[in-house]
Amino acid sequence: MFTRAIVRKPDSNFDKGLTTGLLGKPKFDLLLKQHQAYIQTLEKLGLRVTVLDAQPNYPDAYFVEDTAVVTPEVAIITIPGAPARQGEQHSIQLELAKHRPIAHIVDPGRVDGGDVLMVGKHFFIGVSERTNPAGARQLGSILASYGYTWCEVPVGEGLHLKSSINFVGANTLVLTTPFAKLSVFENYTKIVLPEAEAYAANTLWINDTLIIPRGFPQVEKALSQRGLAIIELDVSEMAKMDGGLTCLSLRF
Numbered sequence: 001m002f003t004r005a006i007v008r009k010p011d012s013n014f015d016k017g018l019t020t021g022l023l024g025k026p027k028f029d030l031l032l033k034q035h036q037a038y039i040q041t042l043e044k045l046g047l048r049v050t051v052l053d054a055q056p057n058y059p060d061a062y063f064v065e066d067t068a069v070v071t072p073e074v075a076i077i078t079i080p081g082a083p084a085r086q087g088e089q090h091s092i093q094l095e096l097a098k099h100r101p102i103a104h105i106v107d108p109g110r111v112d113g114g115d116v117l118m119v120g121k122h123f124f125i126g127v128s129e130r131t132n133p134a135g136a137r138q139l140g141s142i143l144a145s146y147g148y149t150w151c152e153v154p155v156g157e158g159l160h161l162k163s164s165i166n167f168v169g170a171n172t173l174v175l176t177t178p179f180a181k182l183s184v185f186e187n188y189t190k191i192v193l194p195e196a197e198a199y200a201a202n203t204l205w206i207n208d209t210l211i212i213p214r215g216f217p218q219v220e221k222a223l224s225q226r227g228l229a230i231i232e233l234d235v236s237e238m239a240k241m242d243g244g245l246t247c248l249s250l251r252f
């Protein structure tokens with residue numbers, strides 16, 4: 001069970017953040033509204049949410065997930081892969097140090113938390129444009145020292161591993177077709193997403209409720225047919241900045 005979450009207010013310069021720009025120009029007012037609804041949903045699910053101040057020098061800093069990997073035993077502070085985001089992790093460390101012993105990814109390692117998927121006592125660590133093999137190995141060996149197993153997964157074209165695959169409880173993964181073919185996932189029940197709704201792979205499972213992005217009717221139907229408790233949230237403005245539901249918080 002998660003009891004806490006850390007989020008960060010978006011800054012008004014959020015549109016200077018990194019993006020492929022495929023979905024158009026985001027609106028700040030709407031982003032703030034969607035961010036507020038996200039916080040309220042986490043609170044409704046029983047989490048105590050700490051809201052950190054915006055960071056004007058880091059327009060992507062509200063995607064806090066990329067700055068740390070948190071387990072019940074330890075918080076591992078990353079060095080995010082994008083140079084423009086390196087530095088976001090420092091204020092996150094101060095906050096996490098109130099709750100967990102701290103470990104660090106060090107040079108030349110790079111890790112974005114968006115590449116790190118925890119499934120029970122196992123971690124899938126995506127090697128991507130943001131997470132390099134040195135970072136994956138450092139993270140894996142820290143996790144192994146706390147009794148976790150881990151393996152690397154090539155992310156290929158997507159931004160992060162969790163852009164394309166997430167765990168929804170009961171040994172089940174929601175994932176896109178290319179990931180469904182990988183042998184590392186063969187022992188899981190798979191909900192494979194239609195290509196047109198691949199963005200909905202970035203779902204967030206919190207205390208037996210699944211938060212999914214609004215606007216993906218086939219995914220909503222497939223998941224509710226399995227009896228999952230579902231909450232839909234609009235994250236259209238975060239999607240325009242290549243982010244989504246998991247990226248917006250650290251849960252622990």
Ligand code: CIR
Pocket residue numbers: 017018019060063065066082085113114115159160163241242243244246247
């Ligand atoms: C970036 O490109 O770094 C941000 N604009 C989006 C980060 C999304 N984070 C995530 O998927 N964990």
